Amino acid sequence: MGRVINFSAGPSALPLEVLKRAQSELLNTHQSGMSIMEMSHRSKSFERILHEAKKRLRSLMNIPDSYKILFLQGGASLQFSMIPLNLLQKDNEAAYLITGSWSKKAYAEAKKVGDATIFASSEDDAFRSIPDFAESTLSKRTSYLHVTSNNTIEGTRISVFPKTNNNIPIVTDLSSNILSEKINVTDHGVIYAGAQKNLGPSGVTVVIIREDLIGKTEATTLPTMLDYAIHAKADSLYNTPPTFAIYMINLVLEWVESIGGIEDMERRNRKKAQLLYDAIDCSKLFSSSVKKENRSLMNVPFKTKNEELDQAFLHFAASQKLVELKGHRSVGGMRASLYNAMPLEGVERLTDAMTQFEKRST
């Protein structure tokens, strides 16, 4: 079978140009005489790649020098623990904005570490919206406020981040929308993202952390590998990093540059999402249950009138090489993930398939 249109929520489609580039130099990367996978992480060749990836990310996201960029292992899920272990100070609490399954998991890990409170939650609304947090307050003894900027499973997105009192830092899980739209980095104390949506393959997590938030823990029992201070000091080379995944991130960042950076990326992403949401809204068969103002640009859950029709549509789509459209089991129906690497043409083929399917089934 030829290449398909892959709507997976992650690991997800990568730019074809990036894959071709990786393929072409897989046996001999950058004239080193060896594959990137065979390079010592202490070699000049690899250090150059690491340095380039950081420099590109810093420039694309406009990250000030007062923030460190780390490449860590363990996925965003390990960050759910590293955040409170490093930032939640004794006698303080951590506040969580609960907007979906991922923020609930983050909150659960914080509760193991210390006091964690709920800032606002849309669980009552089955996470179909971002809660109104205008009236929510934070105690002075709050170490940080954690938010999930884009809810991969439920298809919602925070467009305006909370303003906090007392310079309480916001810690943001940007896993499913990093590099997809402009973000003001200085509004956040920490940003983290698993790579497997907009950055590269799985196996590496990017952490962007304001320097003054590093080394805050009093604990002498923090495992070395969970200590941001250790990784920051060693420039992500404390132990062997996931070298190939970092190399892939560098190629993806180069591709984002070639598209025109985040602004152009956002323009493309808005157009793609608009196309799909319009198709859903105009259709009598397909619908979305997400509150309009809170709709994600990256993950679009939608459904037909019943499960059998959902199944039939998934089959029909697959026959047109439109794959990985099944919704998350907790939501059902379909979900189309439209990350950066998804071309407009892919979304057009999806909306065409929706139109055809609707005609056939009415």
Add this chain to the structure above:
Amino acid sequence: MGRVINFSAGPSALPLEVLKRAQSELLNTHQSGMSIMEMSHRSKSFERILHEAKKRLRSLMNIPDSYKILFLQGGASLQFSMIPLNLLQKDNEAAYLITGSWSKKAYAEAKKVGDATIFASSEDDAFRSIPDFAESTLSKRTSYLHVTSNNTIEGTRISVFPKTNNNIPIVTDLSSNILSEKINVTDHGVIYAGAQKNLGPSGVTVVIIREDLIGKTEATTLPTMLDYAIHAKADSLYNTPPTFAIYMINLVLEWVESIGGIEDMERRNRKKAQLLYDAIDCSKLFSSSVKKENRSLMNVPFKTKNEELDQAFLHFAASQKLVELKGHRSVGGMRASLYNAMPLEGVERLTDAMTQFEKRST
């Protein structure tokens, strides 16, 4: 520059056949219509790869069904913490055989978790030997004895593992010699290994753990991602695993099978090591300071008479495309890592270069 002979201690050389195979299917893996890097970890295509990798490892290492095989992130360094966090029981102690820098690091992490004692150490001998532990004893309240089977930096190897009283399990860091020689898995309670030497690229760690040792911790505050029970229950799919690295392991294991399995691998490895040690021992210029009975089959540190000659040799070797031969900074001199993927021809080229260099410089 064409492909070099890469003696790196890790990440290290991979079999050329494996790299070529990965290259050939990088855009469309197993007729899925997408790259392995783009596959959802919940897809049938990826599950098949994960299953194959486990099955191959189980068969090659003769791992009984009473052991689970996990693919985790964080490197062997995260295992230094996960081991005591999961296995060191309240009011018990953990014992460590100290044979080099890596076992010292493992011991340091255990001390953060609870009581850790030294079973025996060769630090007094600058780790040029494995200590004689025949007279060492373990208290009944020992949760486990940790050993490093091959000391990557110092070039020593345990050939006979300790026998423990009271069924105290041995936990073995097999990072730098997994699959290189026959190991009796049932002599060990836990085996772990970072992939980046004999298994694949960096970014994944294999943990082989006896089922009765899973879920031993009483702690309710253990981070989910550090809990073996969670990963065992989810079959390494609790969160997004490093899919590409697992795919590469599967290819490497297939290659080991094609060579004839671990017995043939060990035969090859003994021949390679013998060739290099003979060259060192016969040479008047080169020497090894490791105790003969404890010499590693994988990592061979050696030196000339002084640092300038070492440098000159490293330059001479590089001119013949023999690279990554610089010794670890704590030991100095040279180090040749002869992992599975290093062909005998590579070692022959090294010993030839040593002979030539010795002639030239005397």
